[in-house]
Amino acid sequence: MDNRKNILMICSWLDYELRLGSFFMDQALVLSDNFNFILINFRPVKLKPKNFNKIFKIEKNIYEDKVTILYLYYPVFKIFKSNFFLKLIEKKAFRVLRKYLKKDKIEIDLVHAQSVFDAVFWALSYHEEYKTPYLLTEHNQFTLRNIRKPKIKKLDSALKNSKFNLVVSNDLVRQFAANYFFSDFVNVGNMVNEQLFNNNNRKSSEFFEITTVGAFAPIKDQITALRALKIIDDLNYPKIKFTWIGINAWEIGSEDEVDSLISSFKFKNIEIEIVKLASKTEIVLALQKSDVFVFTSICETFGISPLEALFTGVPVITTQSGGVNEFINKENGIIVPIKDSKAIAENILKILNKELQFNSELISKNAISSFGTKAFKEKMIPIYNRSIA
CATH class of the missing domain: 3.40.50.2000 (Glycogen Phosphorylase B;)
Known part of the structure; x- marks a missing residue:
């Protein structure tokens, strides 16, 4: 019987084929003996006739036979940008996801948002809908350029409701502070897998x-x-x-x-x-x-x-x-x-x-x-x- 807790890792960027966000996959893999990870990337789709078959569709990959990777496609509309309408789309996306996971009897115990834009906003909405705890790790440069005020206000709520706000360096703590966000950030650094990156087989070159x-x-x-x-x-x-x-x-x-x-x-x-x-x-x-x-x-x-x-x-x-x-x-x-x-x-x-x-x-x-x-x-x-x- 598998007694591992299930962690939904929401990745702001992720592409299995291009290995974009590969360190999310590697970190989940390293911890997979202790937790069961489902990595997900929410992907917007413009509402066009040729895209209808993709709306609220889930695509699945498996990394190293241990980590599940999902893409969940959801519709975006230029003319409907109200918070009420966006909430309806989020709820529908979550229902599709939970129905999909239910087939494997998976109930999410924790959500891990990888970076603020836009993973932590999905994590906050999931928490508000199902009371599931979540945490954040910020990897990206933090800037509020081109970010509207409602989203900035929502970010304040996301940081306050998160169990932990993790960063990969102290420099990021300064970046948040420069934008007037003062959370109890925890610096966890980053990870490289020494099974691959090591000096065991160093070679000499003619150059x-x-x-x-x-x-x-x-x-x-x-x-x-x-x-x-x-x-x-x-x-x-x-x-x-x-x-x-x-x-x-x-x-x-x-x-x-x-x-x-x-x-x-x-x-x-x-x-x-x-x-x-x-x-x-x-x-x-x-x-x-x-x-x-x-x-x-x-x-x-x-x-x-x-x-x-x-x-x-x-x-x-x-x-x-x-x-x-x-x-x-x-x-x-x-x-x-x-x-x-x-x-x-x-x-x-x-x-x-x-x-x-x-x-x-x-x-x-x-x-x-x-x-x-x-x-x-x-x-x-x-x-x-x-x-x-």
């Missing part, structure tokens, strides 16, 4: 390997990394390679713009490799032959990519973008000001010339100790149990 992972986007500011590489390129060092992984992670079709950008720098000595999309296994293989990981983001709530690099024993040179301050130190990397391409270049050269050296095994060991699966379970299991109790 000095510089790696970054991130979608091509202004907030990631990869142009600063390219400017740093240009400084190094002009010094005529041989056998240097820069690998940029995941330019299309957020939006397909960035390759032409990235190619044009890189061509504008006219690199003569540094070899550039662009990877549009990559699986986690492919990212691990790239990291395990890297000499340094460069991260030039302007603003991050946490910074999962540099943490993955640390798990594989790679030192990180990162801009002071927020959450990274909580896990980058002198033993595993260097923090420089945002947009400071000169400082990035100088520190890459220090590692290249062995003026600055790091212990790969120690980097990996310390990262896993603080943010591996064991540490994550020790943080989350008591929180779930207390929320349900």
